[in-house]
Amino acid sequence: MMDSKRDRDQDADVERVTAVLLKSRAGEFDLESILFLKLRGLGIHDLGCIGECVNLERLDLSGNNITNLASLTSLRLLSVLNLSANRISSLEPLRNCESLQNLNVAGNILSSIENLHCLQPLRKLENIRLKDNTYNYTNPVCRNSSYRAIVLEIFPNLRVLDGERVVGRGSDLYQLCKDIDDTIKAGLYKNGQLTEHPNCKPWVEDNYWDIKRSNNAIIDEAYKQFNDVLHECKLLNNRATHVISQTERSMSMKKQPKQYAI
Template sequence: MEGRGDEDEDDDEEEEEEAGGGLQITPQLLKATSGEFSLESILLLRLRGRGIARLGCLGHCTNLEWLDLSGNAITQLGPLATLTSLTVLNLAQNRVTNLEPLASCRNLQSLNVAGNRLRNLRQLRCLGGLRRLEILRLRDPLARLANPLCAVPAYRGAVADLLPTLKAIDGERVSGRGSELYQLCRDLDTSLGRGAGAGAGPEAPRVAQPWVEASFWDPRPPRRSSIVDEAYRQFGEVLRECRELSRRADDTIAQAERALGGRPDPNSFVF
């Protein structure tokens, strides 16, 4: 425990030293980048690769929904705590070790923190209250970005258990989680685990029980209702009327052809 505490203190000191240099976000920078006259009017902001180390007044963009801060030198996320409308946040390739301020971003749905300095799952617990968070990226193989915690082989499964609302981790879908299928498979694994445990000698073979009743897959007789029967009856009547109209039209055309055929002058016209 003492070693861990010393390690955290070293991280804090390193962050303070690094935060001393680099660009700070100012109202002038935000307005020039977004083209907006008011910080509250900014909804989308792209500040990729600007050499930014301090977020400055970014917290005043209270209506911001989409933010790209990738490729900078950011260590502290404090100003992001006020961005409650934020839904998409890209912090890839920075120097972040603490995600606590993001716990207030209750509308956050997608978070990219690949290429930062997150070392263990404890640093992700603060995201547990974000009920809308569905996409989390800690590692990006194409860009060769990762976090130290990604060195653990089974970290994806641990992250999925820690944040059950996630649907995708590192671009890979968390298939079945939260669904009835996932719960069914988990219950089945649990039951098999209990049956396979070492105990007092061999057990008698169990009779396999069907998952559904024997008649579940039998075809069910078609159901008819008075509404459907009435619709069929009316359709039949309309069809009969159409046939009668067609017969009458044929008779009328035939009579007209006979009348025209008996005229002495075929070049005359009837108006």
């Protein structure tokens, strides 16, 4: 019991990544045997010896205090990398991660489109996230009105940008859902104020969306991504409920016969 408590206390605030930390988190005796790592929210600011995990394929470093990615240059087999909610201003070291397919850097301090040019040599890169509306994560570069068009021009092989499919099968559906969502958002406000509908009832019961967690690291990561999608669905469900109620009330008023004063 005391050992497990000590491990939790150490993990609560980790400044530098060490071999001991990596082996304990992955359950491996050798750094080269580690294929998957989740080091989320540990207060890390120095990636230390993480570059020795040369066979690493999936890495989650979200919610830390990382500013320098130099230790990741040797991870040539890395395919999925989550760096969201850190303090990163340069992605230059990632140009050597030639197997990278999925990159999440939402919630950092990337200031301009130039910060992204170093990723152009990554031919397998097909999914980039620079902002995440679910957690209100973004980057200064996203304020550029032409940001989306420029990113798609820089990365012609990109299939998904900020969680939305941009090319290939399903892209039309994504655009349709986005248009519907924008329409719903517009209908929620009247004179700049959120319209209240106290009599609205939810479509599903409380805790309907809750799912059980798992101790398996890979399954746990899948649950996390699935929960993100469910959260977005819940938001859309709430907006739709308001708009439907508003529309029904408007239609009922139109059906009422007009009364004329005599």
